[in-house]
Amino acid sequence: MANTSKIVFIGAGSMSFGLSTFRDMFSDDPLRGLTRDELHGCTLTLVDTNPEALARMTALAERMNAAAGSHLTIEHTTDRRAALDGAGFVINSVAIDRTRLWKLDFEVPKRLGIRHTLGENGGPGGLFFTLRTLPLIFDITRDMEELCPNALFLNYSNPESRIVLALAKYSKIKAMGLCHGIFMARGDICRILGREWRDLELWAAGLNHFQVVTQVRERATGRDLYPLLKEKAKTYDPSFLPLTRRMMDSFGHWITCSDDHFGEYLPYGWEGGEDGYDFAEDERERIELKGQIEAIVDHGAPLPEDWHGSVGERTVDVIGGVLHNRHRYLESAVLYNNGAIPNLPADLAVEVPAMIDVAGVHPISQGPLPDPLAKLLSLQAAPQQLAVEAAVHASKELALQALLVDPVINSTDAAVRLLDELWEVNRPYIRRCV
Secondary structure: OOOOOEEEEEOOOOHHHHHHHHHHHOOOEHHHOEOOOOOOOOEEEEEOOOHHHHHHHHHHHHHHHHHHOOOOEEEEEOOHHHHHOOOOEEEEOOOOOHHHHHHHHHHHHHHOOOOOOOOOOOHHHHHHHHHHHHHHHHHHHHHHHHHOOOOEEEEOOOOHHHHHHHHHHHOOOEEEEOOOHHHHHHHHHHHHHOOOHHHEEEEEEEEOOEEEEEEEEEOOOOOEOHHHHHHHHOOOOOOOOHHHHHHHHHHOOOEOOOHHHHHHHOOOHHHHOOOOOOHHHHHHHHHHHHHHHHHHHHHOOOOOHHHHOOOOOOHHHHHHHHHHOOOEEEEEEEEEOOOOOOOOOOOOEEEEEEEEEOOEEEEOOOOOOOHHHHHHHHOOHHHHHHHHHHHHHOOHHHHHHHHHOOOOOOOHHHHHHHHHHHHHHHHHHOOOOO
16 A cells, blocks of 8 residues: 655665755755655655665765654665555656766767767767666656556656656656756846846746746746846856857747756757766765765764755655645646647657646646747657657667757768667667566
């Protein structure tokens, strides 16, 4: 029998995302009406395939739970099926050999003449993330169909849009994606306007990492700040998000969530920077964070003051909203379209605002996007749909077709060569999902 208050966190050994999740679970956020008692009495079961990382993060969760007085029961296991039995919510943040394979996703196409950025959610990198990640996602959701068929799957793994699309088409599990891209956009817009982050409200709709900001408003008064943003952007530091601002000049709207993120989807996205992800800085930050956590859990060092505050992820909003029927508003959720954005294909995962209550997650439609922007976003429909089919059917033929309809690909020869090379690298993870 399902226990709606059992929360399973798969990939909990992740130090960065694990810490962010714990900070939200064990902190107050008065602006959102959240307290550290939101999940009082729930069981949080942490799951990871790396026992060392799992033990470290379990000890951190126990320490933060005790310090906050949140009264969650903390469990941990490397046995995913045992964890899922009877769960009400499943948080997913898995990644397969993340750094090594992501580097190859970026470097191999670049060596073959593909000008792209990041190599994670769009372009050839987005395809190979899909090919290797979806089989593992379906392993998890098949277990859920057997062990907790009514649980809500909250996905944080990339590529978000393709995972949610695949699950909508090929799984019975209720699934949604959560991403902080809209909050990155809010921070950038606040920077140009010279306003505090909490002063603004944004409404947006589109695809994950490729949303159109439909409204920019002052929280206290509801005043439309879009005219002021466009005026101030004209004279702001020209080196700051030049591609985003050029697109706003051309289409009249800000596109989330940064030059390199939405640049993944466009043939000229490299104009916003084509250096890829900063893996060296990422590694330095991980080493530093690991040292901090080990000092806390092994040697009793105090928790840093800022770890007592929420980072604003929306996991707790969703779980608390469902558990307590709180009717909460989410600025952004990745959901199957099915008409939420009427002038994008129904068979696509989109990112739109949503309402949460005991009945689940309800997309909020703002009506159609401006036609030119809908046409811009529609360029990604075929690559995302074909990438999902290639992954689900483990089809190299479909994978090539997914590359050849992708606007980032500039050469059929490069497409064939990068597919051959990266298919072999990813072969251990590619398998039929249905």
